Structure formats: structure tokens, C-alpha cells
Amino acid sequence: MSSPAATATPAAAHEGSGWEKLPYVLVVAGLIGLVVGAVSDPKQFGYSYLVAFMFFLSICLGAMFLVILHHLFDSSWSVPIRRFLEHIAFLTPVLGLLFIPIAWLAPQLYPWMTIDPHTDHALHVKVALFNPPTFYIMAAVLFGVWTLLSYKLRSWSLKQDATGAVECTFAMRKWAAGGVFIFAFSLTLAAIYWMKSLQHQFFSTMYGVYYFAGSVWTTLATVYIIAMVMQRRGYIPILHRRQFHDMGVLLFAFTVFYAYIHFSQYFLIWNAAMPEETFWYVLREQGSWWAVGMITVFGHFFGPFLLLLRIDAKLNLKLMIPMAIWVWLMHYLDMQYNIMPVYHPTGIHFALTDLAAMAFIGGTLAIVFLKYFHAHAPYPQKDPRFEEALGHGASSSADAASEHPGDED
């Protein structure tokens, strides 16, 4: 529900609601759970934490990708959602701090760290990448690169709020054009180092893009809900049917894209039937991991695909809110599927630290995000494409759309 006052003055300072205390509760509860878990079972703690970390890294990198995409395509529809995407992308330095437990426990989590490469041929041929110093240097480089890129994209955008200068748009475009290459390489390296190297013998040229596809999928569902909340609370009254439609369409596209990528990875390995590749999936067909694989096929792809096929479905909040929750669950299972079989080879196993890690990392990021959000204007104020973005919503009656994005249908 957009209040007229918020529409008139979208000021930088706006009041939070009681819900904004929730992240603090999550952080405290998560921290207690993690400390208990770390003391009783440090290895389980490490893997649980890694799953949650990779889950939230997905959303931060996904948001960075959407900002880059906005500039590369010079799009107008995404102007209203760009500011909070810039904030989410700039959570990467916070993730850099949250990486410390993983860096600390790395020798316990990644078996290759403690194996002598001279006794393991698979490791020996990859030793240029897989050796402890490179692991730590690479982590520092990755977080450095992401921080720089997201900082630049955000600071030029904030600068434009004040000056309205078109140079800011040009600068952001340059950072986006160079950034998309850095993004692709850095995301791939992150997926290889932090997830794939858990089984260092494995080969898959699609692994990076596989993580990317799932990440952007999850990000789009998250962004859809954030946009809905921002619109209802009146922070971003310029959000219209068009924005929700396009986010829904992209979510649908990435539903298919993820399936395409994951199927291709599986299909090529299945068809070639080479032991140094098949062992990865063979492990994931043991016990209840087989069921998780099936849930991925039907729950990650077929279900969402069929439900999102219709145009009006993408605007129907009764479908989209449960869908977003489902997307989170599916992506979380996907992260479990990639990481946990190393520690629990006989089947999926839920631990208290799984929940605690999600609560802690999610809560921490939410606190910083809300801090960012309240410190700046809720959407780009003087973007050259601003009028155009409004124009997209003008054709459908704006007031109806702001109450409920699906009213038009």
C-alpha cells in the first residue's frame, strides 16, 4: 500500500518497521546455534556454514549480475529496482568477512588441502590451482574484485542522485562492460574453489555456469519479493506491473536455463561414462541423495516451469510468494546436493547448524542491507531512463498496479 506521502517525497531517511528487528533475532539465535555446533562437531559446522555461505553468495552475485545487465542493455524497466540491487551486490565485502570461518576450517573441509600431491595424480595435475597459498590468495582476490566492482557501480549511481550528470551513467556502463568479464571469471573460480574442489578429481566445464544459473534464478525470486515489499510499504511507489512482469519472465527464463545447464552437465557425463567424472554423480545417487536429485529434476525445473508458463501467473502474488519460498528451498537443496555428500555420503542429513548458519549469515546480510537502504534514496532519483521506466507502467493504470501487480488480468 503506497501512501501518498511517500509518493510525494521519496526521501533518503525513512522509518523502519518492527519486522526490521527480525534480522537481529536471527543473528543472535544463529550465533548461539553455530557456537554450540562448532564445539560439538566442527566438521558438520564447517559444511553447514559453507552451504549457507554459498547460498547467500548466490544472491549477492546474482544482484551484481542484474545491475551489470541493466547497464549493458541500457534497459529502462529495471531503473526502479536497481538501487536495492546495488546494495545487495555491495554486500560482497560483508561476505568477505563471513568467509573467515571457511578459511579457518578449510584444511578440514577440503580433503585436497592435506593430501600430498605426489601421491595423488588427480591433484598433482591441478596443483597449480589447488594448493593452500593459492586458495587463500584467490579468496582475497575474489572478494577484492567483487568489492571494487559493486562499490563502483553503487557509488556512481549514488553520485547521480546528487548531480544528475549523464557521465555517471557512462561510467557505470564502462564498469559494467568490463565487469561482466570479471564477473564471469570470478564466479566460476568461486564455484570451483569453494564447492567443486570438495572432490578435486571431478571435471566439469559447466560447473561455473551451473552455479551461476541457479544463483540468478534464486536472486530473481528474492528480488521479486523485495520489490513487492518495497512497493507495498511505499518505499518505491514507481514499481508497476511492467517490473513484476519482467522479473517474472526472467525467473521463468532462468528456470529453463538452469535445467538446460544441469541436464547438459549430467547428460554429457552419463553419455561419456568416464569414471573420473561419473563418480561425482554416483555418489549423489546413494541413499536419499537420489531423492534429492529427483526433487531437483521435478521441483527445480518441471514444477516451476509449468506453473510459470502463463503470463498472468507471473503477476499473481498468490502463486509468486509461495513460488519464491519454494525457489529458496530448491536452491538450498541444490547447494546441499553439491556440498554435503562429501560429509554425509549415505544420504541427506539435516543438522541444527544448517539452520543456524542460514539464520546467522542471512541475518547479518539483512542488517547491513537495511542499513544501506535507509541511508540512501530507495531508487535512482535522476537516472536518464527514469521517465521511460515510469512510462512502462503508465499504460496500465498505475494505482491498480500498485495495490496488486496482478489486478490488470
Add this chain to the structure above:
Amino acid sequence: MSKPHGIIAEFDTPADVMAAARVVRKAGFKRWDVHTPFPVHGMDEAMGLKNSPVGWFTFVGGVTGYTTGMLMIWFQNAFDYRLVVGGKPLFSPLFAFPVSYELTILFASFATLFGMLFLNRLPCLYHPLLKNRRFAQVTHDKFYVVIETSDSKYSETETRKLLETAGSKHIELVEE
């Protein structure tokens, strides 16, 4: 004059024809259309047009294509001429998928194209509107609302009056 096909009303601006479209929609006509020299944003809503049903043709075509692909490969490799290739099972949805997927797209595109033609009643080799001289301006700078006589709400005097009150300066009957 032979049996009339419908009544056409001319308008000078997109805004005028849009307002007229709303009037005609509210009057409850079913067999009518708006013709403009270029796409007019918001006309779908003004006319009350729903999302095109052509998507259902696409969906059915896609499902047919997928099923055809799977059945075809199962029939050929695992039933009619059993042949082991590369140590793989006689049938698996995995190796059958790429072909089934291609057939999904092929059949879905055909169904979309032919479904569109069917719903638009195309090809149409003759249309009464095309021999009306005045109507030819629709490709230049005029906007038309056309109501067909086959519409159950149609009445020669009442419909003409309705279009006049909607603001048309030129109304005429078009013969079949």
C-alpha cells in the same frame, strides 16, 4: 446495395478511437474491431481484449512433440529393432531427451503458426473492407472502428447513433 458486411466509423486521432473503443466495448458488442495505421498503446485494454489463446496451441504442440520423440526412440531402439549402443540401456529418457526436446520446439512452433492462422481465420482471400475506398486511409492517417452486422447487438439505426455519440464524423455501411 447488397447485404451489408458492417458499419465503419472514422476517427482522426488515436485518443478519439480509443475513447470510441471503450464505448463500443461497454455497449457489449462482440464482433467488432479497431483498425489503425500503427499500434496504439493501451488499445488492448480499451477493447477489453484478453491474452491470446494461441499459447494453448503452442502448449499442446509442445507436449505432442515431446511425447512423439520419446515414443519414437523407444519404439525404434527398444522395441522394433533392439540394439545396444555404447553399452547404454536399450531405452533411457536421457539419450532420448535432446531429440524429444528438438521435436517439442518444432511441433510447438508449427502449432503456434497454424494456431495463429486458424484463430485469425487466415488465409483470407477476400475481405469486404478492402474494396471500400475511404477505408484505404487506414494505412495513412485515419482510425476506424468496424462493427459487423452479424453481431447480435447490431441495429442499423442504434449502432450508427452510438458511433455518432462516440465522436465519429464519418460513418458508412460497407457491403458484403
